[in-house]
Amino acid sequence: AQSVTQLDSQVPVFEEAPVELRCNYSSSVSVYLFWYVQYPNQGLQLLLKYLSGSTLVKGINGFEAEFNKSQTSFHLRKPSVHISDTAEYFCAVSDQGGSEKLVFGKGTKLTVNP
């Protein structure tokens, strides 16, 4: 069975600073990887996904993530954050060729301060 670990439950940063949200996964098979974002009182929406090919994936709102198979990681980065990036970020994994079951990490609350 897959599992996802998000190492930081909260990350406070100042506006225009860079940020990295960490995600490690565990699976016995090849996986697909996702980052979702949840704004207050809303459902989750997709930021980016890794299916295959280039290990550097670009998403919406200037975010990107890098798949590292040897370290089983999929860290999310943004070079310069805005106040509007304040939200909770979830890393998720599913098995390639397996079921549609998506397993989420516990989330990282990103707070961008002025």
Added chain:
Amino acid sequence: DAGVIQSPRHEVTEMGQEVTLRCKPISGHNSLFWYRQTMMRGLELLIYFNNNVPIDDSGMPEDRFSAKMPNASFSTLKIQPSEPRDSAVYFCASSYEGFQSGANVLTFGAGSRLTVL
């Protein structure tokens, strides 16, 4: 498209009462998921359906929880009887499962916030 529609958005009930949460997935999507979100446990998959058939209900906490999908455009999650520990936000999500199983993006509803007193 109006997206995934959930109702009610908020529900406050007393312990022992029956609760029914409803979901209308995106038209054309063939997979539907019910997740529960709490501070302690994060996002937990309760059950998912493919083509209206329950595929994996291993996350359903106990017999008090049941879910149905009578047709492609409607699903319910029922809790009977409800308990205070069921208080959470319940999300419905849908996706289209094509040939690349596991690669599909979920579209989430806005959630139903349940409070059981």
